[in-house]
Amino acid sequence: MPGVYDALHGTLQMTLLQRLGWDALRPLQEQTFRAATSGADLLVIAPTAGGKTEAAMIPVVDRALREGAQGVYCIYLSPLKALINDQLERVEAFCTPGRLSAAAFHGDIPVSERRQDPDDEPHVMLITPESLQVLLQTAAGRRRFSPLRFVVIDEVHAFAGTDRGVQVRALLDRLDRAAGRRVQRIGLSATVGNPADVLAWLSGPNRKRQLVVVPASPAARRFSFALEPDESRRADALVRLVRGRRALVFVASRSQVERLSTLLEGRVDALYCHHSSVSAAARHRAERASRAGEPFCIVCTSTLELGIDIGDLDLVVQLGPPDSVASFLQRLGRAGRRGQPARFAFVLARPAEVVLALGALEAAMRGEAEIIEPPAHPYHVLAQQLLLGLAVSRRTRRAVLVSETGSLGPFQAIPESELELVVDHLLDGGFIAADGDLLMVGPATETAFGGTHRRELYSVLRGGRDYRAVTPDGEEVGRLDARFARSDAPGVFSLGGRGWSVVGRDDVQNLLIVQPGSSATRRAFWSGRPGGVSPLVARSALSILAGRGSGIALDDSAQEALDACLARMPRGIQPEGVTVFERGDGGTPDVMVLTPFGAAGNRVVGSFLRSRLGTRESVMPLDLGILVRRAGAHGEAGRRVHAALLEMRSAPPGDVAATLPVEPQSSRAFGSLVPPALFSRMVVLDQLRLPKLLHDLSSGTIVHLGEDDGRAHDGSGGEDEAVSCPGDLRERWENPGRSGERENAHETDRRREEAGDG
Incomplete structure (x- = not known):
């Protein structure tokens, strides 16, 4: 088989040789080129610094040169503005010698510096999802993508399992509509635990697709x-x-x-x-x-x-x-x-x-990585896309709006009845207005999102609570959580590694006026989702505890620390199941529950235990399990916790969901645009992954390591009495479409999540 390098367009060959000093391609780049020429959607998996950007751009530039590309030929979609700025020079190195152009589009680039002339379009546009959404909202913007042939999605793992990924997946289908063809998609990533599933998500049904995987070379x-x-x-x-x-x-x-x-x-x-x-x-x-x-x-x-x-x-x-x-x-x-x-x-x-x-x-x-699961019930992003669709069409029939939005990739599995519930909720709240059979953007949308060209409507990243910290001269220092900014506590705080003191505050403009201070005496904080380790990290750590050691050679201090941890753990720990044991002397021992569920799963289990054990007991979810204090005397404490876990294993999902803390709808961008029953369902299914947790709990062992005889008491077998659940919460979980409640307010005060750019 002839080499790929020799088959490249002559101008591209000269570019690679003169600009990069390449007279041949790496295996990753050869494999990607051959796969791309088949027209398939690709997911390219290779280590960091493995040349993924070049692998994606070589087939793009080769084809653009052969076809004499005019207009926007390729979109390079990236999660970070800083990453776009960084990649622009690398992309230009491929494009410029062949008289192809590249340009960056994102919020930090002044409008005056963005290419607006339709006769001077960049051939490669590097852009964030939010800026792409803005361009697709106008007829002129959509026309810019009529020549489009490729879209490259960088760091695809940063999108796939997130709300932002739902928006990206919808944008890919909207690009196909704007171009009037299937635009070839090339995803790039270094770490994906289930690459075939992520490729299927990226590509969609009835499209040709191919994985390109180059494992990391052994390295010291x-x-x-x-x-x-x-x-x-x-x-x-x-x-x-x-x-x-x-x-x-x-x-x-x-x-x-x-x-x-x-x-x-x-x-x-x-x-x-x-x-x-x-x-x-x-x-x-x-x-x-x-x-x-x-x-x-x-x-x-x-x-x-x-x-x-x-x-x-x-x-x-x-x-x-x-x-x-x-x-x-x-x-x-x-x-x-x-x-x-x-x-x-x-x-x-x-x-x-x-x-x-x-x-x-x-x-x-062992070559493992986390499984990425795209949200299956993203009702809040559905609501956003319904409003964006109306903003484009101005006035449209309800059936057309539901059909066009529901046919976008991330919403195809949502039943039409649930789409209709979201539309009804938007109508009731005034976010959509009706004129006979025609729908249009309603006054509540204009009130909530109408300022600054509806900027907040284009992003699923939560905002609205941040204060900009600026000096009296107007220099921006950074952003602070509104709760911190409004606290009025005295002292110097750190932002960007420097001390700052507050000299003024503007609650209308969300501004905090600051000046340099001495050493920080206050600790700034920001709202965000609770963190903690993944189930994969937890399972791997449990295997170390169960096996009483690690296969990794450790220095003396690390081995001492590991031995100290093992010394506190009983024998008989389940590497894949749940282990309950008592720890500590005295009349009321601590009960430790070790699980493979990770921090998020442990918070769910902890909520159920708290509901069943009572208010006197202290239940603390941890990375590797749950710590329960004051659950009873020796023997009794472990048995009570073990019994509660057995009850959870056999409880209906609705009963478990009823024990969870209620997440405010304002915690999600566009969360208030969703009927409360659907919002609760979305949190339980997509964020907490409750069905999978209950499946793992019911299919694994729940072992109580008894103290008196050292035997393990397995909870397998036996019937447990079902636990009652408040009717309204059970109804929301099991029959979301039958809930008559609708919320008629839009929450503009949202917690900011550290997402997208960290």
């Missing part, structure tokens, strides 16, 4: 573990690790970035913060420093987990255990580039964190 990797319960000593350990090196330090939240930066201030040269709430200018300074070749330390959240170019690194540090194997692999891929061994250091606070970190590491070594 060096891991180290530092265990230090004291916060100041953990900071000392970090200083010793990063001093004089080019290092990234990953933490779990924005507030942790600020806290750690305060502890490291003055002790580490070239210290930077990087998270979604610091200003774009501050993030760009950190990114430029990472490419300058000098030592630096950037403390960050997942904002630097994706493919932004940060140059060569000496070290990646993970503070605390990683939440997921996929996240760990992304972060590990940041280190050891250009042929150098990857150095990855865990800095941990407790022996249990050592077990969780080892769990993530062992799962990664």
Whole structure:
């Protein structure tokens, strides 16, 4: 078979040779080119820094040159504005020699710098989902995509399992409609546990599709573990690790970035913060420093987990255990580039964190990653897309609106009766108005979303609660949660690694006027969904506990920590099931419940236990299980918790759902546009994944390790009495379409989620 390189368009060959020094393609690029020429939708899986961008762009540019492309020929869809800025130069390197052009479109680019002339369209448009949604809302914008042949979706794993992914999947179908053809889709990712399923989601039914998977080559990797319960000593350990090196330090939240930066201030040269709430200018300074070749330390959240170019690194540090194997692999891929061994250091606070970190590491070594499940009941995004569809058509018949929106990929499995319920709710709330048989955008939509060209209607990322922190001169410092901004507490807070004091506040414009302060005395916080480890990390950690050790060679301090954790655990732990045992001396022991469900699943189990054990007991969901205190005397405490778990295993889903805390509809973008019964169903099915949790609980063992005789008491077999459930909650769970309640208010005060850009 002739080589792909020799078959490329001559101009592209010269570009690769002269610009990149390539006289041949890598296996990934050859495989992707051959697959792309078949016209199939592709999902390309390869390690970080494996050349995925080039693999996608080579077939795009080759075909554009052969066809003499005019207008927007390819869309490059990315989750981050910073990633678009970073990729633009790489894409231009392919395009410019062949007189093809590329341009970035997103909210940080001034309108004056965006190409508006229809005779001067970029051949490759790099864009975020939100900006693409804006363009598709006008007839002129849709006409721009009539020449479209390709759409490349970068970091597809960052979209697929999220609300934003629902919007992306709808946008892909809308692009097909705008182009009048099936636009070829090429997804790129480094870590997906179920690539075939993700490709099916990306492509859709009745479309040709193909996976391109190139596994990571064996590489030298060096891991180290530092265990230090004291916060100041953990900071000392970090200083010793990063001093004089080019290092990234990953933490779990924005507030942790600020806290750690305060502890490291003055002790580490070239210290930077990087998270979604610091200003774009501050993030760009950190990114430029990472490419300058000098030592630096950037403390960050997942904002630097994706493919932004940060140059060569000496070290990646993970503070605390990683939440997921996929996240760990992304972060590990940041280190050891250009042929150098990857150095990855865990800095941990407790022996249990050592077990969780080892769990993530062992799962990664086995080649595992989390399963990505796209939301199946995204009623809030459905409501958004219904309104956007009306905004385009101005006036349309109800049947046409329901048919056109319901036929979009992410909504095809939603029954028409549920689509009609959402339309009825929007009509009742005034978000849609009716003129006979015709529907149009209603006054409530104009009130809630009418400002600034309906900007908030285009994004499923939650907003509205942030305050912009600006200096008296108007320089933006970053964004703060409204609860923090309105607290009126005195003192200096940290944002972007610097101390700031408040000198004024404007609640109408959501502005906080700040000036530089001394060392921070207050800790800024932001709202967001609770975190914690994934079920895959939990299962892997349980296997370590059940097997009484890890297969990874550890240094003395890490082995000591692991041994200390194992010493507190009884024998007989179930690696795939639930283990209940008592711990501690005295009259009222603690009861520990170890589970493979991960932090989110443990919160669900914890809610059920709390409802059954009573208010006196303390129930604390953890990463690896649930801790129950004051459940009774020795023997009785473990039996009570075990019995409650058996009850949960046989309880109807509606009864379990009734024990869960009610999530406010305002917590989701467009959540208030959904009937309450459907919103509850969506949370239970898509966010909490209750049916899967109950399936795993009922199909696995629930073992009570008795103290008196050391025998395991398995809960298999036997009937348990069904538990009653309040009728209204049972009705919402089992028959959402029969609930007569409709909410007639739009909540504009939403918690901001750390999503999209971290």
